[in-house]
Amino acid sequence: MALDGEVLGPEAETVDPDDEAKVRRKFWPTLKKAARHIPFTQDVVAAYYCAIDPAVPLRVRGTLLGALLYFVTPLDAVPDFILGLGFTDDATVLLGAITLVAAHITTEHRQRAEKALAD
16 A cells, blocks of 8 residues: 555665666756646646655655656657657656655755756
8 A cells, every 4th residue: 555655665765876866867858858748847846856756755755756857868658769759758756756645745855956957
């Protein structure tokens, strides 16, 4: 049973540092390519800040990092280079993850996202 948007099982006690490093490295370049295709870009950036926040529960971070890893990985269900369709699967996965853990995306995460997008 999932509580508070925590969708990973009890075995998820750590976040894979390699996954987090890959998301940190590839997030901004991928977002720049996809921003015009994803209508909820500010929510995606807020989710990024939530995912890298060590104060957020590991299950939430793991859920968001998994979705963000799918977003930054070029091999997925619908290749990102297909015009008009390439980021639809990424957007679906991201929106689903964000919806599941929305209670953990704080005002601070949203403010950081707003500031990052304004720069």
